[in-house]
Amino acid sequence: MTFKTPTGVFHALAPVTLAISQGRFVSLIGPSGCGKSTIFNIVAGLLEPTGGRVLIDGVDATATIGRVGYMLQKDLLLPWRTVLDNAILGMEIQGVPLRAARERALPLLQRHGLSGFEYLYPNSLSGGMRQRAALLRTLLFDTDVILLDEPFGALDAQTKLQMQEWLLRLWADFGKTVVFVTHDIEEAIYLSDEVHVMATRPGRIIEAIPVPIARPRPRIVRLTPEFIAIKERCLELLMVDSHAPLNAAA
Amino acid sequence: MTAHDTSDIAMAAPDVAALDAPATPANNPARPIRRLPVQKDWPAWAILTVQIGILIGAVAAWEIAARIGAIDAFFWSQPSAIYRTFIIFLTTGDAWTDIGFTFRSTIFGFLIGTTVGSLLGLSFWWSRNYAAIVQPYIICFESLPKLALAPLVILVFGLGLASKVAIATALTLVVSALTTFAGVKALDPDGEKLFYSLGATRWQVFHKLVVPFCLPWIISVLRVNIGLALTGAVVGEFIASQHGLGRQILYAGQTYDIALVWVAVFALSTLAVVMYVTVSWIESVLRKGVKQ
Numbered sequence: 001m002t003f004k005t006p007t008g009v010f011h012a013l014a015p016v017t018l019a020i021s022q023g024r025f026v027s028l029i030g031p032s033g034c035g036k037s038t039i040f041n042i043v044a045g046l047l048e049p050t051g052g053r054v055l056i057d058g059v060d061a062t063a064t065i066g067r068v069g070y071m072l073q074k075d076l077l078l079p080w081r082t083v084l085d086n087a088i089l090g091m092e093i094q095g096v097p098l099r100a101a102r103e104r105a106l107p108l109l110q111r112h113g114l115s116g117f118e119y120l121y122p123n124s125l126s127g128g129m130r131q132r133a134a135l136l137r138t139l140l141f142d143t144d145v146i147l148l149d150e151p152f153g154a155l156d157a158q159t160k161l162q163m164q165e166w167l168l169r170l171w172a173d174f175g176k177t178v179v180f181v182t183h184d185i186e187e188a189i190y191l192s193d194e195v196h197v198m199a200t201r202p203g204r205i206i207e208a209i210p211v212p213i214a215r216p217r218p219r220i221v222r223l224t225p226e227f228i229a230i231k232e233r234c235l236e237l238l239m240v241d242s243h244a245p246l247n248a249a250a
Numbered sequence: 251m252t253a254h255d256t257s258d259i260a261m262a263a264p265d266v267a268a269l270d271a272p273a274t275p276a277n278n279p280a281r282p283i284r285r286l287p288v289q290k291d292w293p294a295w296a297i298l299t300v301q302i303g304i305l306i307g308a309v310a311a312w313e314i315a316a317r318i319g320a321i322d323a324f325f326w327s328q329p330s331a332i333y334r335t336f337i338i339f340l341t342t343g344d345a346w347t348d349i350g351f352t353f354r355s356t357i358f359g360f361l362i363g364t365t366v367g368s369l370l371g372l373s374f375w376w377s378r379n380y381a382a383i384v385q386p387y388i389i390c391f392e393s394l395p396k397l398a399l400a401p402l403v404i405l406v407f408g409l410g411l412a413s414k415v416a417i418a419t420a421l422t423l424v425v426s427a428l429t430t431f432a433g434v435k436a437l438d439p440d441g442e443k444l445f446y447s448l449g450a451t452r453w454q455v456f457h458k459l460v461v462p463f464c465l466p467w468i469i470s471v472l473r474v475n476i477g478l479a480l481t482g483a484v485v486g487e488f489i490a491s492q493h494g495l496g497r498q499i500l501y502a503g504q505t506y507d508i509a510l511v512w513v514a515v516f517a518l519s520t521l522a523v524v525m526y527v528t529v530s531w532i533e534s535v536l537r538k539g540v541k542q
């Protein structure tokens with residue numbers, strides 16, 4: 001998958017080239033306002049880039065919607081639908097008959113930690129459960145590529161760890177290409193095959209750091225020298241960027 | 251001496267604190283002991299008993315006051331006379347025609363006004379330009395005293411049911427439209443973004459997201475619209491009509507038959523209660539689908 005996104009006028013993004021091969025888990029990290037969400041909106045077809053293209057499997061998908069699964073920061077579960085009916089939203093919109101969609105979704109919900117919650121309404125779910133439902137909705141949309149925009153940003157630290165492990169199991173199960181945006185460096189490294197560090201003004205990717213740590217990754221992988229070395233490199237890149245404008249201002 | 255010093259001394263030596271007491275009442279050792287006020291809930295039957303008691307008491311007081319001459323029964327009538335008139339009203343004449351007439355115009359006005367108004371409000375979602383163009387007209391129409399136009403409506407729609415339905419519709423339609431539009435405006439743009447990211451068409455976004463989202467707003471107007479539809483229907487009958495409880499009230503008032511005025515007013519409030527109960531039921535059915 002290749003896409004190039006130079007956006008004009010506000011220069012939200014400098015020309016950016018991001019190539020992601022199939023089945024990989026790639027993270028984007030960077031300071032607020034570096035254009036992570038802009039990239040996502042362009043890839044999802046919700047924003048037309050002023051220049052550049054989005055290629056999925058070599059096919060031009062610029063400004064076309066419904067090509068990738070996109071999970072926004074908020075879970076956006078519909079409060080008038082049960083968890084199950086929320087999960088099948090994507091299939092329903094694509095015209096899959098309700099019964100068939102439910103039959104497909106039900107075992108997946110049960111296998112992936114939402115057993116017993118299928119027929120509850122979202123307001124009776126905890127934050128972690130709501131995110132699970134929203135993620136499964138994104139996965140059940142059945143596209144090769146899914147975009148996750150800080151899905152665990154609002155969760156507490158423990159839930160976040162559980163959800164990361166859960167997401168990796170899910171990813172192994174579904175074998176999708178995942179692009180993941182986060183503020184959390186550790187989260188990015190733990191989950192990804194590759195971490196792209198971004199800088200702001202204008203938004204751009206300054207370095208792609210591969211994460212050659214073998215999977216499955218145990219929780220304590222975070223304490224290995226290998227992991228810490230990558231984290232240091234990320235911090236270095238992010239710090240350089242955050243100091244530069246301060247010095248310039250002074 | 252600062253307030254902080256005083257409090258220190260107050261703890262050490264009560265006499266000094268007592269001296270300073272008027273200046274710093276917060277440190278007064280004789281502070282009254284207060285407990286959290288707690289309300290005891292009465293059982294439901296006790297509440298109901300008191301409610302019925304008040305009703306009986308009020309009616310009895312009215313009757314007694316009229317009999318001993320404390321109030322003028324000519325202007326205020328009295329419960330026993332109202333009861334007699336009620337029996338006559340129901341058994342003779344065309345009471346049921348009048349009741350049916352008013353009930354029909356109210357219910358039609360309510361249904362048309364609420365439905366068309368809600369659809370109008372929802373339609374603003376489809377185009378921001380259209381909403382911007384139409385909105386000032388809606389607001390103008392809202393602030394317009396629509397009842398002042400009632401004589402015109404009667405001229406256009408005639409003496410029959412249509413003119414009453416039209417007035418009731420005019421009163422309910424605008425409120426429904428504006429409230430529903432408020433719901434449309436409260437829609438989270440990210441919700442639409444989610445739908446479009448899933449490849450949804452506008453129609454899918456409309457009926458799977460916008461309509462269910464606005465339903466609580468639409469429901470919230472229903473109760474208000476009962477009163478408005480009733481007002482519209484009765485005022486229409488006041489101005490010119492051959493049937494209806496409103497016409498009955500006007501006629502009774504002009505002939506000083508105050509008891510009949512009361513009977514008609516009670517009939518109207520019965521209709522209001524019936525509609526209120528029905529709307530509450532519809533609400534509970536709809537809310538089951540919109541469990542928030």
